[in-house]
Amino acid sequence: MIDDISEVKYFDSFVGAYENNELIGVVGFDADLDDSSVEIWGPFIVPDNWYIVFDLWKKMINLLPDEIDSLEMFPNLKNIRVCQLAKNLSFKKYSDETILIFQRKNSHELKNVSIEELTPEYYLMMKQLHDKAFPGTYYSGQQIINRIDDHRKVFMIINKGIFCGYIYVEAEPEFGEANIDFFAVEKSERGNGIGGQLLTGALKWLFTFKNIESIRLCVNSTNSSAINLYKKIGFQHLHDLIVFTKKL
Template sequence: MSFVISSPKDIEKLALFLEEMNSKRETHIGYCGEQKQQIYATLISDFSDLDLARSFVIAYVKDEIIGALGLDIDEESKSAEVWGPFIKNRSEYLGLADELWEKVIELSRIEMNEFSFFVNEENSFAKDFAINKGAVNKGNYFVLKAFRNDLKTVDLTQIETYSLLYKNPFTNLHDTSFPNTYYSASEIVYRINDHNQLLVMLDNERKLTGYVYVEGDPEHKEGSIEYIAVIAGNRKQGIGTKLVRAALAHLFSFEEIEEITLSVAKNNERAINLYKAAGFKEVHELTYYVWNK
């Protein structure tokens, strides 16, 4: 059956197609969300430095979407996260993924340096596609989720919101734990608002033993745990678990947020055990591929 490849005609219809495809492990891509509203919001306001017309291509049979592929492009670094390829009825449309790829590369009109793929371990089609393009396996990750309905009573004893009283110990712990990271200690403090919160854990002498920094985005029904750290001498006392649960309590205080998703390297057993102890559940295993041109 013949098809036509073009830029998206209807973003809402595209979001619905991606929701359907990403609900199944065998067609799941880690970069793409799993709920139509979340996907739509990303496509509208947070997808690629280029217009959607230059960074996403769709295959149509009449008005039905049968395939899609997008590049979430960072113009400065000339890199892209690959959404897809998503192909319905793959056996009927052999070669469609390559045609979608060639079209989106043509439309983007950028000489890219790097492409990255985040593919469900059960999505053999997308894994083979990435490998055939020359991408290299850079490791596996678990996707973990925490759900509002699973979070019961949270013990907030000895947990407080950040104040200037804790500036020095917080800064020292952050700089030691995350050297050369994307947010400095001062930038974290600057970003604090009603949605973004920095929580600290204190001992009986009111000395800081750990912290967690979270960012909430109720408008898009999302939230993230950006940083968590515990002073070395205070580890293995349940402080990390308590901080994560406090972080979830803050994020779930926004009725729009129903779940929190994060990814952790498969070999990072300490982090995985921490998040699972705090209530996260493993939902996907993804393979990370990188193609450096």
Template sequence: MKELAGKCTGCCKDLYCRDGFFEGEIDEGTAFCFPCSNQLRSDFTEEEIGLFIARLNKNPAQHTGYCGTEEMEVTDTLLNDFSDLSFKNSFAVLKEDGKIIAALGADWDMEAASGELWGPFSLKDGEEWQEDAGRLWRFLKHKINHNGTWHGFYNEQNQQAINWISLQGAVHKSKEVILRVIPEEIKPGKQMEVEEFTAPYTEKFKSLHTSAFPAGYFSSDEILRRQNNHNRLFVVQENQRLAGYVYVEASPAHGEGSIEFITVNPNFRGQGVGEALLKRAAAFLFQEMNVKEISICVNAGNEAAIHLYKKVGFSEKHRLSFYKL
């Protein structure tokens, strides 16, 4: 006797009970067919995922936002700075002959109840890519098992991922531009005194940061706490007022630096403050931290900022679409 018992959470195929025997497995109250159950329990390491993502993320048609393109960098992030949940519960993979053929992860933030999606990545194309993505998505939601929001940054050439996340009901929030510069591309320009942040600037900095970035991913207090030998905050003061600041982070082990936040007080714009801050940030990152490349991300609609960055020597590397689900 054969009776329909439900559907597999992974592949959505029908599951049956045959002569009283359930042709599937139950994982934490959720039903899976045997093949999906085996995939769900696949073993994998940070090193395996790091190699797989780095290889695919070099291709603009597979590129996902901020995952990285170098194996060592991606693996280091997965080992040391990824997700508030366990690594195994923050990634879902598909394997064939013991090798990863598709992966999807989420850098889950428990406090914010949100996850930044890493992927989907798959060696397949077209409908098969979408099938893998759907299966991984259902696996990942089952593993994370927390309510919240999801977001992803996808290269504009990664149409497979953009189509996939749109089908999940995600809303397109913005377009971002990633610009990068190497030491020899920095152009000479206007000089201005730029100081390292000190405690007397605290309240002025907090006020300017909150005004410029009311929904920034780091609050002013978080930036102040993150300061160390590699992460620095620089300011320009004019007439006892804070004219602007730049906050940078360096990863010397990976040869990379980033300008996380930069803003100029509206009363001091057009006076070379932004250019001076960028030059000081570049000098710190290139000369003191010995990084090989600096990146900065800006909203695609902020043409004035993009013009400034290009004036200093930055060039456009990627355009990303930001989606929220």
């Protein structure tokens, strides 16, 4: 967390509650100053001490930078207390999300597929497909291309000179983590197994990093076709989350 939370340092964005010098509760935020938003982490509170939650919350809110105008919370559906807290604090439910996981121990079951790294001649096609599939998302097609390096890759499938689809993934081997951020298939190529090939090829590349033991991804719970595709590749259901948002 100390390494990961950078725009407002961890020590300036988290609040703790103590009882007899023992930590009994924590809540904090991860700020995105460009987007004027924060993601709430917690509250995490020792059982039977939930009564401190509003004092913790008020203390944390006072730490928010002036430019922040929206809050986001992502509690597990089973975390009834935090889900109720979000409602009590006038957050609005934005969406339901499903977390899926693929374990390294199952990587030997991945089929051999043929995908290739994105090359400059296909930049324009990738940008057009991405920006059409994900309008207004956190990375534009050009931003993704600008991020490409040894640990961030865009893979594509070309069939008879036709750009069929792409997938963008990020490996963080120093933390043993990886993300499948975006992938999309041209409408004319859907139903031909392109999505499965892109996912399979990306997974095989990510598992070349020895420190990565599992890969998780988040998908809207209403997107049954995507969830079914992930499960077909070998992902397993892990968690259900609720996304709450609030404007300040």
